[in-house]
Amino acid sequence: MNDTTPPLVQIRDLSVTYKTRLGDTSAVDKVSFDIRRGEILGLVGESGCGKSTLGKALLRMIMPPGRISAGQILFNGEDILTFDDKRLRDYRGRQASMIFQDPMTSLNPVQTVEQHLTEAIQVHDAGAESQSMARRIQALIERLGIMQSRLASYPHQLSGGMRQRVMIGLGLVLNAGLIIADEATTSLDVIVEAKLVDQLREIRDVYGVTILAITHNIALVAEMADRVAVMYAGNLVELGEVNRIFDRPLHPYTQGLLASVPTTEINERKELYKMPGEPPNLARPPSGCRFHPRCPVAMPICSRYRPGLNEAAPGHWVHCWLYQDHPEKEEKTLKVAA
Amino acid sequence: MNAQLSPQLQDNLVEIQDLKKWFPVQKSFLDQLLAGRKDFVRAVDGVSFNIRRGEAFGLAGESGSGKTTIGRLAIGLETPTEGKVLFDGIDLGRQNERELRHLRRRMQVIFQDPMASLNPRMTLGDSVVQGLKIHYPEAAEKHRDTLLDIFERVGLSPARYFINKYPHQISGGQRQRVVIARALITRPDLVLADEPIAMADVSVRALLLELMVQLKQEFNLTYLFITHDLATAKYICDRIGILYLGRMAEIGDLKEVYSHPLHPYTQALMAAVPVPDPHKRRTQTMPAGEIPNPINPPSGCRFHPRCPIAQAICSQEEPELRELRPGHQAACHFAEQFL
Ligand SMILES: Nc1ncnc2c1ncn2[C@@H]1O[C@H](COP(=O)(O)OP(=O)(O)O)[C@@H](O)[C@H]1O
Ligand SMILES: Nc1ncnc2c1ncn2[C@@H]1O[C@H](COP(=O)(O)OP(=O)(O)O)[C@@H](O)[C@H]1O
Ligand code: SF4
Ligand code: SF4
Ligand SMILES: [Mg+2]
Ligand SMILES: [Mg+2]
Numbered sequence: 001m002n003d004t005t006p007p008l009v010q011i012r013d014l015s016v017t018y019k020t021r022l023g024d025t026s027a028v029d030k031v032s033f034d035i036r037r038g039e040i041l042g043l044v045g046e047s048g049c050g051k052s053t054l055g056k057a058l059l060r061m062i063m064p065p066g067r068i069s070a071g072q073i074l075f076n077g078e079d080i081l082t083f084d085d086k087r088l089r090d091y092r093g094r095q096a097s098m099i100f101q102d103p104m105t106s107l108n109p110v111q112t113v114e115q116h117l118t119e120a121i122q123v124h125d126a127g128a129e130s131q132s133m134a135r136r137i138q139a140l141i142e143r144l145g146i147m148q149s150r151l152a153s154y155p156h157q158l159s160g161g162m163r164q165r166v167m168i169g170l171g172l173v174l175n176a177g178l179i180i181a182d183e184a185t186t187s188l189d190v191i192v193e194a195k196l197v198d199q200l201r202e203i204r205d206v207y208g209v210t211i212l213a214i215t216h217n218i219a220l221v222a223e224m225a226d227r228v229a230v231m232y233a234g235n236l237v238e239l240g241e242v243n244r245i246f247d248r249p250l251h252p253y254t255q256g257l258l259a260s261v262p263t264t265e266i267n268e269r270k271e272l273y274k275m276p277g278e279p280p281n282l283a284r285p286p287s288g289c290r291f292h293p294r295c296p297v298a299m300p301i302c303s304r305y306r307p308g309l310n311e312a313a314p315g316h317w318v319h320c321w322l323y324q325d326h327p328e329k330e331e332k333t334l335k336v337a338a
Numbered sequence: 339m340n341a342q343l344s345p346q347l348q349d350n351l352v353e354i355q356d357l358k359k360w361f362p363v364q365k366s367f368l369d370q371l372l373a374g375r376k377d378f379v380r381a382v383d384g385v386s387f388n389i390r391r392g393e394a395f396g397l398a399g400e401s402g403s404g405k406t407t408i409g410r411l412a413i414g415l416e417t418p419t420e421g422k423v424l425f426d427g428i429d430l431g432r433q434n435e436r437e438l439r440h441l442r443r444r445m446q447v448i449f450q451d452p453m454a455s456l457n458p459r460m461t462l463g464d465s466v467v468q469g470l471k472i473h474y475p476e477a478a479e480k481h482r483d484t485l486l487d488i489f490e491r492v493g494l495s496p497a498r499y500f501i502n503k504y505p506h507q508i509s510g511g512q513r514q515r516v517v518i519a520r521a522l523i524t525r526p527d528l529v530l531a532d533e534p535i536a537m538a539d540v541s542v543r544a545l546l547l548e549l550m551v552q553l554k555q556e557f558n559l560t561y562l563f564i565t566h567d568l569a570t571a572k573y574i575c576d577r578i579g580i581l582y583l584g585r586m587a588e589i590g591d592l593k594e595v596y597s598h599p600l601h602p603y604t605q606a607l608m609a610a611v612p613v614p615d616p617h618k619r620r621t622q623t624m625p626a627g628e629i630p631n632p633i634n635p636p637s638g639c640r641f642h643p644r645c646p647i648a649q650a651i652c653s654q655e656e657p658e659l660r661e662l663r664p665g666h667q668a669a670c671h672f673a674e675q676f677l
Contacts, residue, residue: 046539159628189400189566190610195624197612216539219569219612223619242616260544261614262569266597272573274548275541278509 006077007034008178008210009058014071016053016062022283027053027066029234029285032309033317035178040204040211042225042242044218046257046279050234051214055180058212059096060088075178093123097171101183103163107155113166114151117141120173140169143206144199161192165199172203182214197224218261222246230254233280233290236309240316250318250336252295289321297322301329312336350424351528351560352389352412357382357421359407363633380632381407383584384421386659389528394554394561396575396592398568400607400629403581405564409530412562413445414438425528443473446521450533452513456505462494463501466520473524484523491556492519493549511542518549522557532564547573568611572596580604583632583640586659590666600668600676603641639671647672 016028027050035041043051056062058073060080073080075095083091100106107116117137121128128136141151144165155163164184171179181200185193201224204211213225221228221242228245230238230253238251249255259273277294280286286293292302301321305328312323313336325333360378370376382404389395389412397405410416412423414430423430425441433441446469449455456465467485471478489497492515505513514535521529535546551574554561565571571578572592579589580601588601599605602625609622625644630636636643642652651671659667662677 046541161628189629190568190612191400191606191624192628194610194612194620198624217612218540219614222614222616223612225616246614246616257540258614260540262543262547262567262573263614264569264572264596264608264611266572266593272544272547274544278511278542279539 006037008037008076009035010072010074010077011035011058012072012074014054014057014073015069016050016057016066017069018053019065020283022281025282026234026285027282028057029290030071031231031234031236032071033229033236033239035210035212036227037177038204038208038210039226040201040213040224042221042228043212043214043231044216044221044228044257045231047216048279048282049231050282051216051231052182054231055098055182055212055214058178058180059092059098061098094174095176096178096180097174097176099164099167099171099179099181099184101186103160103167104155106167107163109155112152112154113146113158116166117151117169117173120170124174136173140172143203144169145195159192160188161196164188164196168196168199168203172207172209176209178210178212180212180214183216184213185220186215186217193220200224218257219263230257233285234282235290235319236317237291237319238317239309244313244316250312250316250323251291251320252297252322253291256294256296289319299329299331301326301331304328313338349390350388351391351426352562353424354388354408354412355386355422355424357385357408357411357423358419359404359411359416360419377633380584380635382411382418383632383635385581385584385586386421387579387586387589389560389562390577391527392558392560393576394563394574396563396565396571396578397581398565398571398578398607399581399587401566402583402629402632404584404632405566405581406532408581409447409532409562409564413447413528413530414442443524444527446524446526446529448517448521448529448531448534450536452510452517452537453505455517456513458505460504461501462503462505462508462516463489465505466501466516466523469520469524488519488523491553492516492522494519511538511545514538514542514546515549518546518553522553522559525557526559528560528562530562530564533566534563535570536565536567543570550574568596568607580607583629583635585640586669587641588666588668589659590663594663594666598663598666598676600662600666600673601641601670602645602647604668605676639669647675 012032014028014031018025018027045051057068062068080091118133121133121136146165185196200211203209215221225242227240228242229236232253238254249258256273256275260275262272275294288303288305289307292298299321305326307319307321307324309317309319310324312318321329322334323336359382360380363377363379385408397408399405411418463485467481470481470484485501486497489500494500494512494515535543538546563575575592578592578595580587582603588595588604599608606625609620610624627644638653638655639657642648657669657671659669661667662673
């Protein structure tokens with residue numbers, strides 16, 4: 001996790017658009033960041049800001065009317081956008097896997113849990129013998145807290161929490177270096193969700209997998225992530241260590257978002273911050289900084305030019321004119337302490 | 339008889355007494371014959387509580403715990419298997435259809451999904467004014483003014499602009515406001531809000547919460563606020579009941595329950611809520627297993643298979659709700675240790 005190891009994933013100027021009746025929807029707009037080996041990176045933002053689109057792009061799973069319109073995605077230094085079909089299948093089968101909010105869509109309804117796991121082991125390791133297979137499955141279900149009796153169950157016979165564990169199990173069997181969990185806990189109840197969070201942290205600790213945890217729930221990111229990436233309206237607006245993002249958020253959107261998260265703490269008399277407006281329709285995104293119509297500290301420059309993602313302090317990146325100079329900007333640029 | 343008392347004499351707008359709702363499990367004739375008995379989903383299995391006039395009462399618990407069913411029973415949309423519901427002292431089970439319809443003007447519902455509960459082919463104004471037309475046809479000439487007024491009050495301003503729009507032409511947050519307007523236009527006493535803002539994004543949710551608190555004051559409303567989200571409940575509810583598998587595990591003033599949870603289930607639920615502060619990460623382990631099936635709930639205390647402090651008695655005797663601190667009851671044999 002230190003800075004000398006090369007990042008597992010490098011995303012460079014990635015743009016994804018969907019063709020719609022209203023014109024092109026700019027769902028992901030010139031996004032650049034790295035995913036470090038072995039980290040849990042939390043990707044947060046409100047619905048429609050482009051999180052799932054970004055997650056799917058990392059597996060090249062964007063379907064028409066969508067397309068990756070620009071940029072690069074380097075996985076272990078190789079650009080996955082140049083992969084041929086065979087290489088792509090191998091990449092999806094063995095190197096990166098995805099867990100969705102509704103695992104029913106990715107599980108085969110007529111296959112038992114055991115058949116799913118067996119098949120996955122065979123994909124990864126064609127010569128696996130049935131004895132070692134049984135041992136591996138046993139070790140896996142123990143680690144994930146799946147009862148032995150569940151091996152014979154079909155997906156529809158499992159609870160939502162159990163299905164997600166099976167999905168994690170499949171990712172682990174494949175020995176995937178990267179697991180993308182897209183709202184994987186969103187439809188679960190809090191206790192089941194908390195257990196799944198423990199599980200994800202544990203498999204990271206034990207197997208060293210890298211996890212991109214996509215969620216609209218900012219509190220969940222505080223619970224589990226090492227670093228946090230905040231998206232707004234297709235842009236990556238802030239990125240940094242989890243403690244920094246929560247202690248000293250720099251982007252006005254992140255600040256507002258954090259101040260509007262409800263808590264159960266009783267002694268906190270603090271009122272929720274009420275952010276004006278709602279996220280824009282990405283078929284007609286606002287000019288310049290896409291947050292400017294809702295920003296309480298917007299400046300004249302903000303509606304004119306798009307800010308870049310700037311490293312305002314070591315490891316802390318922000319996409320905002322407050323922290324960047326421009327010849328047409330009159331306001332003072334804020335300095336951020338390391 | 340209660341029904342004769344004037345409203346002012348009733349402290350409780352709603353009284354729920356030993357309420358049960360069992361749904362028959364749909365099975366084939368042969369399966370039933372083989373089983374030799376009829377199975378029931380015990381969605382609500384002996385629940386009592388009161389909602390005081392003017393308060394916001396929260397009902398929380400994981401999915402399947404019976405929240406929605408209790409809500410529907412409370413406003414007479416569902417008939418209890420056992421027990422009764424008194425609304426303003428009036429036993430809903432003893433009213434005929436006509437009397438029930440008359441009472442229902444005083445109760446309204448806000449559902450979770452505004453898109454599903456608005457007719458896409460009706461203007462927002464037509465959708466909202468419907469309740470008035472049904473319940474107060476005699477006052478037709480006042481309907482338009484009332485309509486414009488309610489739109490302004492829920493923040494859909496200028497009202498004249500919004501009443502002619504269709505659901506797909508406005509944002510998600512605005513649609514939720516329309517649903518609130520539709521519930522309030524008949525000036526109900528009781529509003530049942532079933533996960534009303536669960537689908538809204540955080541930034542929009544704070545605004546809707548504030549709106550609901552403000553409207554409650556302006557219109558003298560009483561809320562039955564159903565939620566699976568304990569954090570949201572804090573900003574609106576005065577009292578809260580925690581349900582587990584069709585039974586009330588704990589009930590009391592919200593601040594009291596949140597700061598001194600006495601039932602092991604409430605404690606687990608509170609601990610499970612993610613905290614937006616990485617310095618306060620959860621360290622407690624979570625209870626084993628998942629909520630069991632309400633067709634065959636565990637014997638004794640329903641939480642016993644998952645409870646970290648269960649004793650032998652827990653699987654034999656069902657604990658009753660007991661007042662353990664002022665205004666705070668819990669149904670656990672061993673809750674004293676948390677006092
Ligand atoms: N298949 C699609 N066709 C057209 N537009 C889409 C499609 N999928 C997503 N979008 C649009 O792309 C934007 C980002 O969506 P998404 O990536 O799903 O966001 P999130 O996961 O953050 O909720 C939204 O404006 C959405 O309407
Ligand atoms: N109409 C019905 N028929 C059969 N079972 C039902 C019906 N409505 C609810 N249930 C069952 O009753 C239990 C409680 O459901 P519900 O009241 O919707 O809980 P909650 O709102 O807390 O999620 C669940 O097990 C559910 O499947
Ligand atoms: S660039 Fe301007 S409008 Fe955008 S967040 Fe920063 S200050 Fe606000
Ligand atoms: S009654 Fe027993 S099983 Fe139930 S919550 Fe209390 S200690 Fe746990
Ligand atoms: Mg999504
Ligand atoms: Mg419900």
